[in-house]
Every structure is written in C-alpha cells, then in structure tokens.
Amino acid sequence: MRIAFILSEVGSGLRRNLSMVISVVLVTFISLTFVGAAGLLQLQISQMKGYWYDRVQVAVFLCVDNSMSPTCAAGPVTAEQRASIRALLEGENLSRYVSAVEYESQDDALGHFQDQFANSPIVESVTADQLPESFRVSLVDAEKYGIIDEAFSSLPGVDVVSDQRELLEKVFSVMNRASLGALLVAGVMTLCAVLLIATTIRLSAFSRRRETGIMGLVGASKAVIQLPFVLEGVIAAVGGALLASGTLWLSSDFLITWLSRLYPETAFISAQQVLLLLPVLILLAALLAGVSSLLALRRYVKV
Incomplete structure (x- = not known):
C-alpha cells in the first residue's frame, strides 16, 4: 500500500x-x-x-651541408664518423637501453618525406642531399631518452638528437x-x-x-x-x-x-x-x- x-x-x-x-x-x-x-x-x-610510447624512437640526425650545429662545423658526416656512431649505438655499453637500431639514408629520408607530404607543393623542391641521414633508435625504456641524448648530442658528425616523445x-x-x-x-x-x-x-x-x-x-x-x-x-x-x-x-x-x-x-x-x-x-x-x-x-x- x-x-x-x-x-x-x-x-x-x-x-x-x-x-x-x-x-x-x-x-x-x-x-x-x-x-x-x-x-x-x-x-x-x-x-x-x-x-x-612503446613504439617511440630516438632519431640521431647526422650532419649535412646546411647543418648549423657546432658539431657539424667540419662539414657533412664522414664515413668514419658514421661507423663510429653506429658502433656506439650497437655496443655493449648501451645494449641494456637500446633494443634496435635502424639506419635511414638520405634517399630513404626523401622517400619518407615524399610519402608524408604527397599533396604538398614543396615536395618537388626538396632533394635527398637536403635531408639528413639518421639512426632510428628503439629504446627498451622510452624514459631513458636522456642517456642517448647525453651520449651522442656532442659527438662530431651528429647534428641533433630528437626524441619522438616531444612531438607526442x-x-x-x-x-x-x-x-x-x-x-x-x-x-x-x-x-x-x-x-x-x-x-x-x-x-x-x-x-x-x-x-x-x-x-x-x-x-x-x-x-x-x-x-x-x-x-x-x-x-x-x-x-x-x-x-x-x-x-x-x-x-x-x-x-x-x-x-x-x-x-x-x-x-x-x-x-x-x-x-x-x-x-x-x-x-x-x-x-x-x-x-x-x-x-x-x-x-x-x-x-
């Protein structure tokens, strides 16, 4: 009721x-x-x-003709410098921080640039020699970016070390x-x-x-x-x-x-x-x- x-x-x-x-x-x-x-x-x-963040990479960009970094004062990266940088990345000292290293040539960089900006008029004016070569470094722990930055940012032949997390x-x-x-x-x-x-x-x-x-x-x-x-x-x-x-x-x-x-x-x-x-x-x-x-x-x- x-x-x-x-x-x-x-x-x-x-x-x-x-x-x-x-x-x-x-x-x-x-x-x-x-x-x-x-x-x-x-x-x-x-x-x-x-x-x-599990797929984030650190890009170690190498010197080209138009690089303004002090580490590029001697000009574009040499074959010896490139080999030395690769050896450090793949060496034992960084093995617990680095899970994979991938090299991207200037031609590869141009191909990626053309794919990314396929509908932009600037594509026709960019050539491979204007884009830097780079090492794409996958980290075991993305929070350890500072170790790679500290180890490579002042090396001759390295223009800049960029963490994709900054963009993200x-x-x-x-x-x-x-x-x-x-x-x-x-x-x-x-x-x-x-x-x-x-x-x-x-x-x-x-x-x-x-x-x-x-x-x-x-x-x-x-x-x-x-x-x-x-x-x-x-x-x-x-x-x-x-x-x-x-x-x-x-x-x-x-x-x-x-x-x-x-x-x-x-x-x-x-x-x-x-x-x-x-x-x-x-x-x-x-x-x-x-x-x-x-x-x-x-x-x-x-x-």
Missing part, C-alpha cells in the same frame, strides 16, 4: 511539473554528455600513450586541453542541472505543502513524505543520463569505426571501455539528483 502510494505521488508530481522535468532531463543530458566525452577522451589519451607530448597536450575544456563546460552544465533539480523539487513540494502537512499530522514519517520528491528528481536526472549514455555509445561507435579505417596504425579505445563509463554516468546523475533533492526539501518538508 505504501509503495503504491509513493509511486502514485511520484507520477502526480511528474505530471504537475512536466515542463520543469523535461528541462531537467535536457540539462542533465547535455551536462553528462560533456562529462562522458571528457572521460572518453582521457581513456583515448591513455590508450594512445600506452601504444605509442605536444599532441597529447592539445588533447588534454580539449578534455579539460569539456570538463569545464560539463561542470557548469552539471551545476545548472543541480540547481534546476533543486528548484523543481522545491516547486513541487511548495505546491503540495498542504498534502504533506496533513501526512505529517496523521503520523507519516519524514522519509515517506520526502521519498516521492526525491524520486521525481532522480527519475528526471536518470532519464537525462540514459539519453547521454545512448548518445555517447552511438557517436563513439561511429567515430571509432570510422577513425580505425582511416588510421589503422593507431590504437583506439574499445567498445567495452565505453560501456564501462556509461553506468558511472547513470550513478552520477542519480547521486546528484538525490543529494540536491534532499537539500531542497530541508526547508519545504518538515515533520
């Missing part, structure tokens, strides 16, 4: 404040969509870091800023949703203050009186969370499938990781709605 009464009160409250309930659903939907997008972006960043960090930095921006927007929208839920519950409680007063007089407990109002807020917020979850699932599934075809060499998050995030959004919505509803009822529903 009590459960039937509570459910009837919830239904009555939702009907009376239908426009406000729809507003709560929409604001919650938008805010949690941003929260979910920020979460998925962070998962993607972590996935890409784990994937690319710039990319991840941009992605982190985008994720932070999404979280900031999500925070503002979540605050709006909390305030709107509280306002809706207050209006509902105020419009039914006579009913709740009578219930208190006949001995109804505080929990029985407040529960229908709390459930109204939770139902509206969970409705918005379900919309946000569906939107994130469909959009992420489409984007991941599309991007995986365009960039097959890149590691993307899986559908299972997306699914793990969705219950968190629903629980977050229920928690925020429940807490804001209880706080709103402290003034308007007293026993």
